[in-house]
Amino acid sequence: MPKNTKVTQREHSNEPVTESVADLLSLEHPMDYKNSQMSMGLSPGSTAPVKALIPSPDPDAEDGRPAWNNKLEYILAQVGFSVGLGNVWRFPYLCQKNGGGAYLVPYFILLILIGIPLFFLELAVGQRIRRGSIGVWNYVYPQLGGIGVSSLMVCGFVGLYYNVIIGWSIFYFFQSFQYPLPWAECPIQINGSQAIVVPECDKSSATTYFWYRQTLNITSSIDDTGGLNWKMVLSLLVAWILVCLAVIKGIQSSGKVMYFSSLFPYLVLFCFLVRGLMLKGAVDGIAHMFTPKLEKMLEPQVWREAATQVFFALGLGFGGVIAFSSYNKRENNCHFDAALVSVINFVTSILATLVVFAVLGFKANIMNEKCVVDNAEKIIGFLNTGVLSKELIPPHINFSHLSTEDYAEMYGIIKTVKEDIFDQLGLDSCLLEDELNKAVQGTGLAFIAFTEAMTHFPASPFWSVMFFFMLINLGLGSMIGTMTGITTPILDAFKIRKEILCVACCVIAFLLGLLFVQRSGNYFVTMFDDYSAGLPLTVVVFLENISVAWIYGTDRFMQDLEDMLGFRPYSFYYYMWKYISPAILVLLIIATVIEMAISPAGYNAWVEAEGAEQFHSYPPWALAMAYSLIVLAMLPLPIVFLLRHYNLISDGSNKLSVSYRKGMMKDISNLEEQDEQRFILGKNPSEAPSPMPAPRPYLGPGGTQEMTNTNYGTSTKTGYQNIGSPESEL
Numbered sequence: 001m002p003k004n005t006k007v008t009q010r011e012h013s014n015e016p017v018t019e020s021v022a023d024l025l026s027l028e029h030p031m032d033y034k035n036s037q038m039s040m041g042l043s044p045g046s047t048a049p050v051k052a053l054i055p056s057p058d059p060d061a062e063d064g065r066p067a068w069n070n071k072l073e074y075i076l077a078q079v080g081f082s083v084g085l086g087n088v089w090r091f092p093y094l095c096q097k098n099g100g101g102a103y104l105v106p107y108f109i110l111l112i113l114i115g116i117p118l119f120f121l122e123l124a125v126g127q128r129i130r131r132g133s134i135g136v137w138n139y140v141y142p143q144l145g146g147i148g149v150s151s152l153m154v155c156g157f158v159g160l161y162y163n164v165i166i167g168w169s170i171f172y173f174f175q176s177f178q179y180p181l182p183w184a185e186c187p188i189q190i191n192g193s194q195a196i197v198v199p200e201c202d203k204s205s206a207t208t209y210f211w212y213r214q215t216l217n218i219t220s221s222i223d224d225t226g227g228l229n230w231k232m233v234l235s236l237l238v239a240w241i242l243v244c245l246a247v248i249k250g251i252q253s254s255g256k257v258m259y260f261s262s263l264f265p266y267l268v269l270f271c272f273l274v275r276g277l278m279l280k281g282a283v284d285g286i287a288h289m290f291t292p293k294l295e296k297m298l299e300p301q302v303w304r305e306a307a308t309q310v311f312f313a314l315g316l317g318f319g320g321v322i323a324f325s326s327y328n329k330r331e332n333n334c335h336f337d338a339a340l341v342s343v344i345n346f347v348t349s350i351l352a353t354l355v356v357f358a359v360l361g362f363k364a365n366i367m368n369e370k371c372v373v374d375n376a377e378k379i380i381g382f383l384n385t386g387v388l389s390k391e392l393i394p395p396h397i398n399f400s401h402l403s404t405e406d407y408a409e410m411y412g413i414i415k416t417v418k419e420d421i422f423d424q425l426g427l428d429s430c431l432l433e434d435e436l437n438k439a440v441q442g443t444g445l446a447f448i449a450f451t452e453a454m455t456h457f458p459a460s461p462f463w464s465v466m467f468f469f470m471l472i473n474l475g476l477g478s479m480i481g482t483m484t485g486i487t488t489p490i491l492d493a494f495k496i497r498k499e500i501l502c503v504a505c506c507v508i509a510f511l512l513g514l515l516f517v518q519r520s521g522n523y524f525v526t527m528f529d530d531y532s533a534g535l536p537l538t539v540v541v542f543l544e545n546i547s548v549a550w551i552y553g554t555d556r557f558m559q560d561l562e563d564m565l566g567f568r569p570y571s572f573y574y575y576m577w578k579y580i581s582p583a584i585l586v587l588l589i590i591a592t593v594i595e596m597a598i599s600p601a602g603y604n605a606w607v608e609a610e611g612a613e614q615f616h617s618y619p620p621w622a623l624a625m626a627y628s629l630i631v632l633a634m635l636p637l638p639i640v641f642l643l644r645h646y647n648l649i650s651d652g653s654n655k656l657s658v659s660y661r662k663g664m665m666k667d668i669s670n671l672e673e674q675d676e677q678r679f680i681l682g683k684n685p686s687e688a689p690s691p692m693p694a695p696r697p698y699l700g701p702g703g704t705q706e707m708t709n710t711n712y713g714t715s716t717k718t719g720y721q722n723i724g725s726p727e728s729e730l
Contacts, residue, residue, distance in 0.1 A: 066327055081477060102292035102294050126321065148489055151537075166476065169475065172215075172447065207448050221616060222619070233517045280365055284364065284432060320482055359454075368432050527618075527625070538588055554577055
């Protein structure tokens with residue numbers, strides 16, 4: 001070693017050496033950091049300034065990554081993403097279909113077993129690594145880096161059709177500013193000298209006709225595209241403009257939007273609940289909903305659907321949860337966030353169910369009374385023609401004020417006495433229970449059943465405006481999360497302006513979304529909803545669980561959480577992540593595959609001549625398209641695995657996570673405060689962690705003589721195993 005350096009002087013002199021580690025680093029040759037073992041992400045050929053090695057006042061902002069303005073914005077963003085249209089029209093339907101109050105038991109159990117643990121897992125890895133879905137899984141286990149790509153693709157598929165639903169809501173929102181509501185009555189057409197009701201509407205209902213004919217102008221099959229529906233094209237354009245404006249500035253703009261889009265739906269739901277409870281029949285609807293059918297709990301189908309709903313209600317696997325969490329500070333209590341958001345989501349589902357069944361109870365009473373009136377007229381006709389004897393009618397019954405109880409009594413007598421000809425009479429039982437058992441979900445609930453009920457409200461336009469404005473906000477909150485799940489991984493991987501990326505994504509999505517605003521577009525919405533997300537997302541979350549719990553290691557992950565949060569999470573999560581959640585996800589995947597295999601692949605087509613829906617099987621090209629959605633969404637998983645297994649692409653290990661960089665800077669700064677001889681010229685260098693990435697020559701103070709140490713780099717891996725490297729911690 002040259003003897004004129006200050007480093008060697010320390011061995012031969014008792015004089016103090018004032019040279020620091022930073023001084024040494026400032027004298028080293030320029031280094032190609034891109035090709036080094038511990039790349040800082042600098043451009044090729046650039047030198048690392050000394051000040052970059054000094055911890056910044058805000059370590060979480062050291063890479064210029066945006067951050068939430070406050071905790072409330074973050075919570076509202078997670079709530080807005082997880083609480084969506086499914087809480088309003090999917091959960092009530094499943095509750096009604098699967099045993100009413102009894103359905104809440106398996107749902108709550110599965111929320112505890114898979115919902116909260118997996119939600120906590122996604123929050124933790126996003127917050128720890130501070131990257132989007134692609135970057136996170138590259139760090140955890142590079143060979144499963146395809147998890148992030150699959151999440152991004154599913155987000156793209158879902159975003160395409162989900163924004164179409166927002167477009168439908170926008171159309172209904174603007175149509176609500178008139179009285180009477182345009183779907184309140186069937187239109188009249190002139191046939192010669194007569195004015196008659198449009199036959200298609202007369203065979204269905206006013207709200208059904210408005211939805212299928214006035215709004216969608218739907219064709220009779222998926223084979224007949226029918227051309228573009230320009231009203232829906234305009235509505236879709238407005239929807240994408242709203243989404244683009246909400247996300248164009250990143251979380252700074254979307255966080256502000258969440259104050260309104262996340263809180264306003266709760267105001268509307270509460271108003272609807274108060275108004276609904278004042279309606280006749282609301283109590284009947286709520287009582288029907290919460291009347292438990294305990295035998296349903298023994299059916300495997302109920303548990304499968306409950307698990308699926310828990311899975312999608314929290315937005316697991318989409319990447320939005322990870323993306324939002326990646327903008328948090330590392331010390332944020334994500335365990336509390338997971339429990340809070342999950343409970344809010346569950347309570348919201350219960351609140352929405354109360355509202356839906358209060359309104360549907362009112363609608364059922366209206367329809368039941370109409371049924372009684374129509375059948376009473378039939379009975380009067382039979383009495384006048386002598387088909388039925390007047391002696392069959394109890395003397396206390398007054399046809400001008402016929403109650404449902406009186407009609408039920410009269411119906412029972414006629415059915416008993418005229419048993420031989422009863423089927424020919426065509427009388428309906430008009431039971432309230434039958435009306436309440438008519439399960440509706442999705443668009444059928446929002447755009448047909450709910451709109452029909454609102455036509456009977458006093459001041460119906462006001463309530464219609466409020467309802468569809470609520471749907472717009474619910475959809476917007478979910479779309480912001482979906483778009484963040486797409487843009488965040490791209491922004492992490494490429495240097496591109498957020499504004500340019502968001503505009504480009506929205507323009508491309510709008511053009512691709514034209515598929516859904518053809519006259520046959522509703523059939524494609526159904527196809528994407530059934531095939532693009534279900535199975536691929538379940539597989540994605542299963543692999544997320546396996547990569548953390550079994551590949552990275554549950555013990556190591558728990559230790560990382562303790563370092564990050566300041567406390568060790570409950571052992572409950574250890575067993576959930578390692579055993580229970582993976583087992584449940586495997587069963588869910590198997591059940592989903594079996595369900596797809598045994599259920600006929602098809603859609604409900606609208607038949608104009610009959611004024612009703614009819615199930616049609618998918619033609620071969622549509623079936624191929626449906627299954628290709630599953631394949632395309634899952635294809636990145638094996639491709640990335642094979643490419644990295646055979647070293648055909650980089651595994652991303654030359655990129656440091658923020659936690660790695662932060663730990664490295666803290667370690668280097670600590671060197672200046674400790675004995676330099678111990679770290680630089682120690683008798684046993686392997687005992688001390690080296691701040692340098694790899695063995696390489698350094699110049700002495702004169703700048704011309706190399707400082708060499710053959711043992712210098714032997715401890716690099718060991719030293720950095722404890723300061724936040726991707727290999728040692730998340």
